[in-house]
Amino acid sequence: MLRINRENLKASHQMTWFLIDFLMLGLLIINLTFIIWDSIYSFIAVQNLLKEYLPTAQAVYHPIHERFIFYDLAFVWIFLTEFVIRWGYSIKAKIYDRWYFYPFIHWYDLIGCIPVGSLRFLRVLRIFSIIYRLHQYKIIDFTSTRLYTFVAFYYDAFMEELSDRIVIKVLSGIQREVQSGSPLFDRIQHDILYPRREMLSNWLSARVAEAAQQGYIPNRGALRAYLEHRVDNALKQNLELSRLKYLPVVGPTIQDTLENAVGDIVANVIHQILDDLASSTNHAFIEDIVNVFLPEPKANADQDDNKEALIALISEIIEAIKTQVHVKHWRNNLP
Known part of the structure; x- marks a missing residue:
């Protein structure tokens, strides 16, 4: 009222x-x-x-x-x-x-x-x-008022149906252009992404370091215990290592020493990798990864294969977005 x-x-x-x-x-x-x-x-x-x-x-x-x-x-x-x-x-x-x-x-x-x-x-x-x-x-x-609620609900439903159809049509057009070898893909890769490799490397380096610091450093002890436990289980299931215990006198000692050494080595290696990722020294590593995904523009067979794979990936991503757009959210609020 x-x-x-x-x-x-x-x-x-x-x-x-x-x-x-x-x-x-x-x-x-x-x-x-x-x-x-x-x-x-x-x-x-x-x-x-x-x-x-x-x-x-x-x-x-x-x-x-x-x-x-x-x-x-x-x-x-x-x-x-x-x-x-x-x-x-x-x-x-x-x-x-x-x-x-x-x-x-x-x-x-x-x-x-x-x-x-x-x-x-x-x-x-x-x-x-x-x-x-x-x-x-x-x-x-x-x-x-009830009238406003009624009109607003069906207006939102109409606008969602209309916008969904428009978005799907636009995405389908982009999908067809990418699949047909549109120059848009090359322009994005060569004219937009490639000139900004350094900026992307810096940004990814900072994000990786921040994620490693927040997720790894506070849980360092729990991660080490988990790694040692998993390595210990894997070594116990190894047939060749289990035969060492049959050696007279020194067999069990050698087996325990190897298990502890391998577990300690694996844990230390993982910790060193994560420590490096959590520090500013990860920039060179991230830069190498970015250079692999965004190489200098040149025509070769490998690049063509990578291009086809990336086109297929983009097409699948667009298809997933179209599937999500098809979801009718207004039906969840239907009385």
């Missing part, structure tokens, strides 16, 4: 203008109802129907219908008077940069006052502008 917030109405210091808005809103609703009814009455079949079943009402209204333009002009006079008053106030208060901006910005108010045919229905836009202004000042809150 639509409610008027009286506290915000008083705090706005524009009560006079808002009261005029409410008055104009009521007059607009009456006027539009009058216009719609007169448009319906203009059909001969409706006039005959009223003459047959409600002859008194037809006799009373028919003279009004014949002079409808004059009754409508009374409303137009009120609307134009209010328009001129607001225009004068906007000039005095310097609401707009130029004095003549007001009629251009509020063109629907002016054109709706023309008492000709379908132009009268432009007065509906004035109703929306008044409601929006009242909502903007939090005098009313139409977003809590």
